[in-house]
Amino acid sequence: MISTETPVYRLGEFHQFTSLERRFVYLVQSAAIFELDDLAAAIIDRLSRAHATHDELIGEVTARGFEDGAVRESVEELLDTHAILCGDAKVPDGIQDLTHIPIQTLVLNLTNQCNLSCQYCYEYGADKVATPAGKPKFMNFETAKASVDMLFQQTRRGPLQITFFGGETLMNFPLLKQVVSYAKEKATAEARSVSFSLTTNATLLLPATIDFIAENNVGVTVSIDGPKDMHDKLRVFADGRGSYDIIAPKVRELIQRHRTRPIAARVTLTSGLVDVIRIFRHLTDELGFHEVGFAPVTASSDRLYTINDPGMSGVLEQFHRLADEYQEFALRGKMHAFSNVTDTLAELHQGVNKSHPCGAGLGLVGVGPSGDIAPCHRFVDSDQHALGHISTGIDRAKQADFLNRGHIGSKYDCHTCWARPVCAGGCHHEAFVRYGDTGHPNLHYCDWIRDWTNKCLEVYGAIAAQNPEFLENFAHRRGGTGP
Ligand code: SF4
Ligand code: SF4
Secondary structure (H helix, E strand, O other): OOOOOOOOEEEOOEEEEEEOOEEEEEEOOOOEEEEOOHHHHHHHHHHHHOOEOHHHHHHHHHOOOOOHHHHHHHHHHHHHOOOEEEOOOOOOOOOOOOOOOOOOEEEEEOEOOOOOOOOOOOOOOOOOOOOOOOOOOEOOHHHHHHHHHHHHHHOOOOOEEEEEEOOOHHHHHHHHHHHHHHHHHHHHHOOOOEEEEEEEOOOOOOHHHHHHHHHOOOEEEEEOOOOHHHHHHHOEOOOOOEOHHHHHHHHHHHHHHOOOOOOEEEEEEEOOEOOHHHHHHHHHHHOOOOEEEEEEOOOOOOOOOOOOHHHHHHHHHHHHHHHHHHHHHHHOOOOOOEHHHHHHHHHHHOOOOOOOOOOEOOOEEEEOOOOEEEOOHHHOOOHHHOOEEOOOEEOHHHHHHHHHHHOHHHOHHHOOOOOHHHHOOOOHHHHHHHHOOOOOOOHHHHHHHHHHHHHHHHHHHHHHHHOHHHHHHHOOOOOOOOO
């Protein structure tokens, strides 16, 4: 009920956008999106000009031709959703203890060795955080088994996910096979479900590897940077040879024979290698990838391969073009392969309102060959960021410290940003590389993130308005901020 004594109405916190000439609001507190009808838009417009008392608001909107009862009802609805606020109403961001949230995703870095020497690699490049000296190069089965046991002990319910990572993951393929077999047996014995995925540079994919991956329904992401001339600039062997000619036939075979899960490409954009559309067309039309996702390289601002501001604007402009194409596809009921849009639409559709940018240290941990537990695969082998060891379990004090610093409530600069439900300050690893603190917001890309989130909201609004059944495609997809 509205109290007529409550003096002042004002706007809540939301971001307005239009799509197909219809008006929407994205509510920051609830991460909900809804379309404004003419009446709700009139109330919002009135409060955009100035605060109003109850009588002023009802009277002025009614004077514009809306029926009195409908105006009162609409005001109540807008209050319920926090699109407008009354009196002192406020929904604060708080920092809660989240260390009790069970880990459901385990990233096993099977090795810290790699057969490529990509200059920009976060593990071996100039900005590396890993301190691998004196630690094993390859994980053994005892460590992997203890890690899987820890994952299963975290919670007795819900699906579990094991992701294999490296170095180059397939350099320790025998262990990967052992882990899949062990985890499957354990899941069967405990009537649980467990799924698997891996990331690879594809150089070591053999027919037998593909058979195993396909038979065991392992999701695959291939790190690849585009057609030969682009890919071979940085993704090279130690002697400088490019890796494209080795991987292209292997990737084609993988896509042809592994039919049960979409095969994804993950592209790292670097300075001078920012032709997003050309890369996308090559990876989808010529190699046949089902999904393609792009991420700018993570590096300090002064590295030669770091993309400068004009380069990032060019990337954004091409992202927009692919997002427009995505929208056209979706309105015709067809899925598009540009996974940067898919991942954001899934978060918007699921009403994700993040306390943290990703699951690192929250529902996900990484384990390195030494058994050190890390917030995610990118922090593996880093003494500074270890959250315990597999022999002693997760160090809850260290985990709490990592999570408290990464919590949106600790990021003062983000508190007035409408994009915070989906951004929450951005990748902890990137924050450490750029600012020396995993809890620092990634302020170097705020404008970019807000523009991109707005674009995805427009695509979402168009689909919601013209082909709402299509949104079901996003109901169960997991976010794209993991490995
Ligand atoms: S990092 Fe920037 S874009 Fe992200 S929530 Fe914070 S202020 Fe907003
Ligand atoms: S977004 Fe960054 S911190 Fe989070 S899982 Fe990915 S690499 Fe790790």
